[in-house]
Amino acid sequence: MTPDAIALLRREHDLIDRIFPVLEEVAWRVDHGRNLPDGVFPEVLDFLNNFISRCHYVREEQQLIPALTAAGVDTNSGVAADMLDDHRKARLIFANITRFGQHLEQAGSGQEIGASVRIFDSLMRIHKRKEDQILFPMAMELLSDAQMEAIALGFTEMDAKGEPFRGSMKRYTDIAGELEERLEVSL
Numbered sequence: 001m002t003p004d005a006i007a008l009l010r011r012e013h014d015l016i017d018r019i020f021p022v023l024e025e026v027a028w029r030v031d032h033g034r035n036l037p038d039g040v041f042p043e044v045l046d047f048l049n050n051f052i053s054r055c056h057y058v059r060e061e062q063q064l065i066p067a068l069t070a071a072g073v074d075t076n077s078g079v080a081a082d083m084l085d086d087h088r089k090a091r092l093i094f095a096n097i098t099r100f101g102q103h104l105e106q107a108g109s110g111q112e113i114g115a116s117v118r119i120f121d122s123l124m125r126i127h128k129r130k131e132d133q134i135l136f137p138m139a140m141e142l143l144s145d146a147q148m149e150a151i152a153l154g155f156t157e158m159d160a161k162g163e164p165f166r167g168s169m170k171r172y173t174d175i176a177g178e179l180e181e182r183l184e185v186s187l
């Protein structure tokens with residue numbers, strides 16, 4: 001029995017939610033000249049670039065969307081196209097945060113990171129709602145059990161390739177917990 005593909009994507013969404021208070025705290029500290037504990041910023045970037053962008057988004061883009069296309073859903077417009085557009089915007093925001101993070105000590109970096117965080121926060125809240133409330137229910141209604149199993153198998157094949165897929169829930173749950181503890185924030 002393969003794991004439930006949609007349940008995994010929903011669990012990843014819940015984990016992604018935990019990065020928002022962390023990002024807010026990082027931006028606040030940088031903005032107010034407070035030191036960040038060693039290693040915090042690289043872990044934040046790891047979470048954004050590897051877990052969200054290269055793992056979660058890729059699972060949706062390479063497994064879920066092609067399955068919906070095969071089921072006759074027009075993925076060039078509507079909620080699926082919106083979702084892909086949100087991913088593109090989020091990746092631009094991650095690139096900005098990565099770039100500003102290379103100059104954390106420079107005045108203005110905190111404001112720039114803060115601005116990117118706020119844009120990402122509002123984008124992701126709407127994005128998650130669209131996926132959780134429209135896209136995932138649509139997939140569950142339109143895709144057969146066999147198609148859903150094929151997506152889950154696709155995820156398993158991704159996991160077999162190694163990082164960033166294999167063990168990602170455990171690794172990034174640990175990283176989120178460590179970031180929350182070191183920055184004294186929680187969801």
Ligand SMILES: [Fe+2]
Nearest residue numbers: 013056060131
């Ligand atoms: Fe998603």
